[in-house]
Amino acid sequence: xxxxxxxxxxEVNIILHRLACQLIENHNNLSETVLIGIQPRGTFFxxxxxxxxxxDYKIKDIKLGHLDITFYRDDFRRSDKPLSANKTNIDFIVxxxxxxxxxxxxxxxxxxxxxxxxxxSFGRPKHVExxxxxxxxxxxxxxxxxxxxxxxxxxxxxxxxxxxxxENEGEDSVYVVDKDNTITN
Amino acid sequence: MSDLSVKHLLGIKYLKKSDIELIFDTADQFKEVIxxxxxxxxxxxxITIANLFFENSTRTKLSFExxxxxxSADVLNFSAAQSSVKKGETLIDTVNNxxxxxxxxxxxxxxxxxxxxxxxxxxxxxxxxxxxxAHEHPTQALLDxxxxxxxxxxxKGKKVVIVGDIxxxxxxxxxxxxxxxxxxxxxxxxxxxxxxxxxNELGVKVETNLMSALQWCDVANMLRVxxxxxxxxxxxxxxxxxxxxxxxxxxLESLNKDIVIMHPGPINxxxxxxxDVADSKHAIIxxxxxxxxxxxxxxxxxxxxxxKQ
Numbered sequence: 241x242x243x244x245x246x247x248x249x250x251e252v253n254i255i256l257h258r259l260a261c262q263l264i265e266n267h268n269n270l271s272e273t274v275l276i277g278i279q280p281r282g283t284f285f286x287x288x289x290x291x292x293x294x295x296d297y298k299i300k301d302i303k304l305g306h307l308d309i310t311f312y313r314d315d316f317r318r319s320d321k322p323l324s325a326n327k328t329n330i331d332f333i334v335x336x337x338x339x340x341x342x343x344x345x346x347x348x349x350x351x352x353x354x355x356x357x358x359x360x361s362f363g364r365p366k367h368v369e370x371x372x373x374x375x376x377x378x379x380x381x382x383x384x385x386x387x388x389x390x391x392x393x394x395x396x397x398x399x400x401x402x403x404x405x406x407e408n409e410g411e412d413s414v415y416v417v418d419k420d421n422t423i424t425n
Numbered sequence: 426m427s428d429l430s431v432k433h434l435l436g437i438k439y440l441k442k443s444d445i446e447l448i449f450d451t452a453d454q455f456k457e458v459i460x461x462x463x464x465x466x467x468x469x470x471x472i473t474i475a476n477l478f479f480e481n482s483t484r485t486k487l488s489f490e491x492x493x494x495x496x497s498a499d500v501l502n503f504s505a506a507q508s509s510v511k512k513g514e515t516l517i518d519t520v521n522n523x524x525x526x527x528x529x530x531x532x533x534x535x536x537x538x539x540x541x542x543x544x545x546x547x548x549x550x551x552x553x554x555x556x557x558x559a560h561e562h563p564t565q566a567l568l569d570x571x572x573x574x575x576x577x578x579x580x581k582g583k584k585v586v587i588v589g590d591i592x593x594x595x596x597x598x599x600x601x602x603x604x605x606x607x608x609x610x611x612x613x614x615x616x617x618x619x620x621x622x623x624x625n626e627l628g629v630k631v632e633t634n635l636m637s638a639l640q641w642c643d644v645a646n647m648l649r650v651x652x653x654x655x656x657x658x659x660x661x662x663x664x665x666x667x668x669x670x671x672x673x674x675x676x677l678e679s680l681n682k683d684i685v686i687m688h689p690g691p692i693n694x695x696x697x698x699x700x701d702v703a704d705s706k707h708a709i710i711x712x713x714x715x716x717x718x719x720x721x722x723x724x725x726x727x728x729x730x731x732x733k734q
Contacts, residue, residue: 317730325450325451
């Protein structure tokens, strides 16, 4: 298995700041906006972004939640492994709010499809947007596109794009990893 | 991720500790789901479940049905009282007829011990035992131990006494298996006539004095006297049973500690526990009912994920 670095810690940091600024540009002081990190890996990105908005951009009242989409997925009984659930933590009302879904990698779009169904259990949002750190274009199974993206990547199906955060992997970085010994170049 | 080691839930006896932990972790997530404004998830929308109740039930049947509906499964209900069983149809024929209607999972309560096991050898659907005679009632034991974990933080090391009619109780046997698997200390307490002969082989403490049992325990699980299963008289009178083995407020207050009171329902108020105890802060009886739905959702979800398309 070989891997190559797509983004290093410095580049990750620059992108985080840009995404934070874009969010403020569209959502002002975020008073009518809620940020929802998609479990499991979108939550690290969402936590980091919320932290950045708080410390560097002085936005006080950020509503941040985590949404687990396991029970809404469309591949139940289709994969060999059972789907294990994670914690959902949304302690505010999403009714009539601007919801921003935050996930690390947008690939087939099926997770976001599930998230759109799942969020309805918490009310009817006014508007839903999608922010992803990595957008793997040309891989979509559904008509879903991001509103904010960190970096667009053209990776083939045999490759995996892995986003690491200090909180879970000890470093901020993005790798393209080859599955099945294919060579990346 | 881990997976259940079994295809059917026939009894706690067939489960591993890791299975119970997986069920609890999954139930945690479902408990959050059933407290949302919209309490339903679409996971099982292509699964059909038949609830076959060959014996009366109120809360178990409602709880299973609610769990199935919250998971978006299609549900068939069957009770023996209004069925062809009365015309002499055998269990396998009844079930096979129902399975011909493309049912994926069967939840069954039956008066005969081992009915679920028997069925699992003859049909292909997943089976959940919702009580087989005086043998096992696995989802009740799971929700009881889950409720203990929720109330006291963990089950391991806790002292649990099961009081009452141990002989006729499927709840007692399943609870003993589950509690021991999770590392609790278990005692049974009741009149000698209502303790089974094999009780010593289960590795539990036996006590016939209720006061000593309550002083020892952290949790008391009060069982109902199963009059419908008693073919002979096991104690002189209900009044005497209530005096010897019933919990009342004075008894609870005379203990120098707080204990948790559980009851699988239905309660015979004034027999095994008095109303003021059943409605007190010590009792977690209604939490057990709420947890029952989450536990059954977890069991059904995990077993359904093993059904191949």
